[in-house]
Amino acid sequence: MTTLTAQSIEEIMSRHHDVFHRPLMERLRAPLIAAGLVLYVIFAWFLFAIGSTISNGNWDIAGTYLADWISYEVRPDVEYDGDYLKVEFPRFSPLGDNPDPAWLQKTTAQVERLAVTETGGGIGTENSTQSGGSFMAPGAPGTQAGGSGVSSGGSFMAPQADVTTEAPAAPTTQAEGEMLSEKVVTSVNLGIGPAKVEILPGLVRVNYRDEELLIDVIPEQSVIARGDLPAWAVQKVADGDILMRFGFAGSLEVESDEVKIRQRFLGWENFWFDTRSPYWNKNFSEIFGLITSGERIDPDRSNLALAWSNFLNNAEWQHADVWLKLLQTIVMAFVGTLFASILAFPLAFMAARNITPNRFLNQFLKRLFDFLRCVDMLIWALFFTRAFGPGPLAGISAIFFTDTGTLGKLYAESLENIDDRQREGIRSVGASPVLVQRYGVVPQVLPLFASQSLYFWESNTRSATIIGAVGAGGIGLKLWEAMRTNADWENVAYMVLLILATVFIFDNISNAIRKRLMGNDNRSH
């Protein structure tokens, strides 16, 4: 093993003087720049108030939004209807018009009870049962919590009859009592993920993570938990609503007048057919059977045509519209880039100083390219949206104007770097100036030009998405609208997937063509 002697170290140091004795400024430059950047980041942190903004953000909602990308919620409400319960689904529930899902078990009982019909009021019969419930409330406040349905059904009839006989409150709309036999819900059982929930009139029982929570509900008054609340339940106000979260599976909110259930299911709901379609809620083999051998659902059309049109016009996913807008985006990028290349090609020849020896024209065109390029694509998009109205024509024009500048500049630069010997050769055999360019210049630069254009084609497919959001056509606006509602994140996910797939496909097409044009040695391009 050899060790360096002091002498040899000195010798090496004197041999490589500039490595070992660098000036102070040069040694300090990199650390100083790094320190400056760190200081800048700290400054920006306060300038944009990043810390406080992030801590004030609604991160609870963020989880829900993210979950919405790949899943959907069903939101039934269980209302307290006197001593019974009423399960209600929102109007546009993903489960269709009259849902009765298997995961929500209802215990029902047949009871006789009083329903009040208003004569002359012109209100439907559906309303009358509800008004019967409201009459009952003053007569029997908080009666028999948890009592069995049938017996309490008998007990509340008496005060109700009193109200109808001696009530002076209803002189205009004469209320008539009528005995109806109807089916009522006495308890609801369901599982939200691992949590087991049982809802009874006046009582909610939840089992989750080996803990049992009992909640007493006094209708229209208070919500009181028996014992301490476990970690997964929150009550912000004493006697107020209790919110229980069960992770991804959903949540349960117990309020004094109803229990809100949020049950989350993985997947995109009604992706193929919406609830109005006859194909809705059928599995693949049923649909296949209907299409191939079923009887015509719509006498005017074959089942296949009906299925196709139902799919395209799916109210929730709007497949036809999304695809149309995506096609617009693709067309914008394609036509814009193609026109820009076609116009930039001759202009670049005039702008290249070795091809057109006219200083004034060169400079003028180069500054024109700079102008087109530096007035941003956004500005062009906004202007042309005013000229053509919203739509792909505005997008095409914006891409065309910007890229004429960019491509013109790039083309002119590559023309100025060509090998001059080929031109000399062609000129020496007496070719006309046009032919000199055609055979002396074009073969050299055409693959390069095409490659640059292809690169901008795929890059524009991406930027066309963004300028679409300001009205220049394409999927951008649709994406933006879907995000603004804050409820259609699954549609956003769908469109993002389509965009990613499109970009991926065009990336590969353009890479393949470029590889063939440029030869295989040019890997990095």
Place this chain on the structure above:
Amino acid sequence: MSTARPKVGLSPQGQLIERHWQEMLRTRRFYTWGGGLALLAVLAASLWFANESNAGKFFDRLPHLFDFVGDLIPRDGWEIWRALFDLPTPYADGSLKYNYPDGRMYLTDNFYVPEYVYKMVETINIALLATLVGFAFGFVLCFLAASNLTTRRWLRFFVRRFMEVLRAFPEIVIAGFFLAILSLGPIPAIMAVAIHTIGSLGKMFFEVVENADMRAEEGLRAVGGNWVERVWFGIVPQVMPNFLSYTLLRMEINVRASTIIGAVGGGGIGESLRLSISRGHEAKTLAIVILLFTTIVAVDQLSATLRKRIVGNQAFAFGSGD
């Protein structure tokens, strides 16, 4: 003997070659023309489709093509400067169109920054911060994606796909998502631009790393340097100039990108521009366009100068990355 002239024309082999050449030329012409026709057909179909699905039809609206020039002519030339520097105007009538002094940002009691200059600075800051964040993450990720430094295939594969997704994910979706969570402000724009920058810089960086000279790294390996030491002392010094110049190039692109993101809700100058165009405030629009144009030219020039100092006249492959 001496009078016998050499046979004019080609030898049989020559004729064969000639025939082959002609055949190849025919095939080539066929492909050229066929490709050209196909392109033309696609173009015609695209144009028809674009025209059909547009709100206004091309030929109906063509006379209005330069309407925007009309939207840019203020009442008098001085209006532009008044709008740009927030000076009071004699036309002030209380409307939004002439309320230039309202936008002043007072730093001290007497000194103010004009509204649009302030917004422009905000946009530049968005771009700069996003570029820095992108550089930091791209710098770390690129060594994991380079085949000459990372021997674990799955890690390389994973990092590369990750960067691809970051690159291709529409910026507008990231901005929209964070707008929903963080409410209005520049941070969604920063995040959107930064995430895209991580992906694109990461890709350019790892290509630079893969082309790096490995002898320095080998030397360090021979004296027992660990992975971090080998990368830090063997690779980073030689790739840093290229990294920096790509970052500067990215900075140019990010200034534009943050303007656009601003127009769709991210704040900054983009939003002012969109509002002023849609409300038809000529002087304000022109002031912003001039400001934006000057800034973009200045940033481009600055970046070009710096890049020239860092890497010399080395040509930049425009076709790599994004």
